[in-house]
Amino acid sequence: MAIDRIEMQEAGENMITITQTGGAVAGLAPGAWRDMADIDAEAPHESLPAWTPFEISPRPDGAGIMAVNSRFTVSVRRTRQSVFGLRPQIVYVLGIENFDESARHDWRDFQRLKNELIGPEAEALELYPAESRLLDPSNYFMLWVFPKGDRIPLGVRQGRDVRTPDEAVAPQRHLEP
Numbered sequence: 001m002a003i004d005r006i007e008m009q010e011a012g013e014n015m016i017t018i019t020q021t022g023g024a025v026a027g028l029a030p031g032a033w034r035d036m037a038d039i040d041a042e043a044p045h046e047s048l049p050a051w052t053p054f055e056i057s058p059r060p061d062g063a064g065i066m067a068v069n070s071r072f073t074v075s076v077r078r079t080r081q082s083v084f085g086l087r088p089q090i091v092y093v094l095g096i097e098n099f100d101e102s103a104r105h106d107w108r109d110f111q112r113l114k115n116e117l118i119g120p121e122a123e124a125l126e127l128y129p130a131e132s133r134l135l136d137p138s139n140y141f142m143l144w145v146f147p148k149g150d151r152i153p154l155g156v157r158q159g160r161d162v163r164t165p166d167e168a169v170a171p172q173r174h175l176e177p
Contacts, residue, residue, distance in 0.1 A: 049099070051176060054116060067117055071109065073097045076117055083144075084153055092118050092145040103139040108176070114145055121148040123155075 054067040054074070064077035075095035082088045094117065098104050114124050124145040129135075146152060165171075 051112070054113075067113075069113075071099050072113060073099070074113060074117060081144075083146075086153075089150060090147055092122075092147070094118075094124070094143040094145060096141040096143065098139065101139055105141060110141070110143065112176075114143060118145045119148050122146060123150070123152045125152060 049070040052070040054069045057066050057068075058064075059066050059075060059077070064075060067074040067076060074097075075093075077093045077095075079091055079093055080088050081091045083091065094114065096110065096113070110124075110126075114122065118124075122145050124143040126141065126143055
């Protein structure tokens with residue numbers, strides 16, 4: 001069933017309300033997940049090797065670099081594209097594969113590899129395309145990264161907010177060093 005609307009409401013404490021097509025409504029107070037199940041946000045990460053620095057080499061086709069560490073193989077290509085109707089600009093395309101060829105997709109790991117390979121003030125997008133443009137031949141993920149200073153004209157416009165598992169509003173693992 002499709003979701004029509006998601007909104008925050010004041011009801012003593014904030015309540016997240018989701019309205020689905022057909023009128024079904026679900027509500028959940030932030031942090032309520034803690035009472036719903038015994039969720040271990042660390043479990044999927046426990047069996048991963050420790051993060052190591054990336055080793056860089058040229059791509060075999062000469063169109064960029066390959067970066068390999070203990071968890072990922074990343075293809076980095078530099079291209080020039082017009083995005084959101086803006087002037088053509090440099091965009092780095094990161095093709096990401098897990099060391100174990102799994103479909104594991106961890107936001108904090110992708111943020112870290114983006115920071116290490118392009119820079120901490122660069123912004124990136126991951127596209128979930130229309131079905132008619134879908135490419136899904138393997139467990140391979142892509143990020144389009146804009147260089148430092150080129151801000152993507154969407155997203156939340158507040159300052160940094162990184163939380164520990166005890167402060168989080170949903171399951172969260174510890175941030176790795």
